[in-house]
Amino acid sequence: MLNEILTSFLTSFLxxxxxxxxxxxxxxxxxxxYAPTGNRFGKYCLIIGLVIFSLNNLIA
Amino acid sequence: xxxxxxxxxxxxxxxxTEIVDNLSLDFLSNLQNLTVLVIDVLSRLFPILLxxxxxxxxxxxxxxxxxxxxESNEEDGKVMIQRSFVTSCLLFFIFNPYSPSSxxxxxxxxxxxxxxxxxxxxxxxxxxxxxxxxFIGNLGFFLLSSDKKTIRRLKKSFICLICVILPLGFQFxxxxxxxx
Numbered sequence: 001m002l003n004e005i006l007t008s009f010l011t012s013f014l015x016x017x018x019x020x021x022x023x024x025x026x027x028x029x030x031x032x033x034y035a036p037t038g039n040r041f042g043k044y045c046l047i048i049g050l051v052i053f054s055l056n057n058l059i060a
Numbered sequence: 061x062x063x064x065x066x067x068x069x070x071x072x073x074x075x076x077t078e079i080v081d082n083l084s085l086d087f088l089s090n091l092q093n094l095t096v097l098v099i100d101v102l103s104r105l106f107p108i109l110l111x112x113x114x115x116x117x118x119x120x121x122x123x124x125x126x127x128x129x130x131e132s133n134e135e136d137g138k139v140m141i142q143r144s145f146v147t148s149c150l151l152f153f154i155f156n157p158y159s160p161s162s163x164x165x166x167x168x169x170x171x172x173x174x175x176x177x178x179x180x181x182x183x184x185x186x187x188x189x190x191x192x193x194x195f196i197g198n199l200g201f202f203l204l205s206s207d208k209k210t211i212r213r214l215k216k217s218f219i220c221l222i223c224v225i226l227p228l229g230f231q232f233x234x235x236x237x238x239x240x
Contacts, residue, residue, distance in 0.1 A: 001084050008088050012095040021102035027154065028109035035113075035147045036120040038139065046147070053154065 023052030111176045114151060118180045118227065120144040122187050125220045129194065141223055148227050181228060181236040188224045188232060195221050 016022060027049030033042030121144040127137030195217040201210050225232050 001080060005084055005087060008091055012091050015095050016098050019099050019102070021099055021106055024106045024155075025102050025109055027150070028106065028113040031113040031147045031151060032109070032116050035117040035144045036123075036140075038143055046150075050150075050154075 018052060018055060020053070020056050023049045023056065025049075026052065107173060110151075110155060111173050114148075115176055115180055117144050117148040117151060118184060121148060121223065121227070122183060125187065125191065125224055128216060129191075129220055141219075145223050145226075152227065178236060184224055184228055185232070185236055188221070188228060191217060191221045191224055 026045050030042045030045030030047075030049055033039050034046055035042075120140060124137050124140030124144055127133045128141055130137070195214075198210065198214045198217045202214050228236075
């Protein structure tokens with residue numbers, strides 16, 4: 001039973017954090033922070049969002 | 061006493077497994093609902109964030125170009141132009157309707173997005189016209205006297221003009237119109 005719970009938890013976690021909407025929100029948030037101020041956090045948000053987009057395109 | 065105790069343990073263990081089963085079934089269904097809900101919220105949140113991102117990227121492009129043209133804050137403006145130009149190009153290439161990974165934008169925000177993109181392209185158009193005037197003026201100064209300083213100013217105004225015209229695309233000589 002614990003096995004099922006763990007696998008379902010992991011799959012839902014991945015479903016949320018590797019989905020296209022999450023990548024889109026991350027890239028837009030990154031641009032909002034990074035473009036005017038040049039913050040490092042915004043830069044990494046942008047890069048991670050782009051990586052999520054490319055992963056989705058690779059799989060599909 | 062012993063004979064009464066052992067069956068009790070068996071009963072307790074049976075009830076515990078039942079509880080765990082019920083709890084885990086609830087947990088699994090709740091988790092599925094939660095993931096669907098979170099993805100729905102994210103896809104609803106995205107159009108507003110996209111509008112704000114386009115506005116911030118292009119406004120910081122204009123501000124960076126103004127800072128770059130001014131003599132006092134040249135380095136800040138240069139870095140700001142690079143950042144905002146790269147981000148606006150990324151936004152243009154990823155979220156245009158012809159890209160492979162485009163997301164259908166929700167209905168109520170379509171008008172809002174068109175309006176913000178119109179306002180931004182109008183501001184960019186005004187600044188492009190201004191930088192074109194500055195470029196022509198610097199060209200005249202360069203023809204009059206080819207100093208080192210005038211060459212630098214000419215180069216700066218040319219870079220500024222290119223950076224502002226490229227996001228506008230082939231639309232530049234025409235006024236941007238609001239398409240609703």
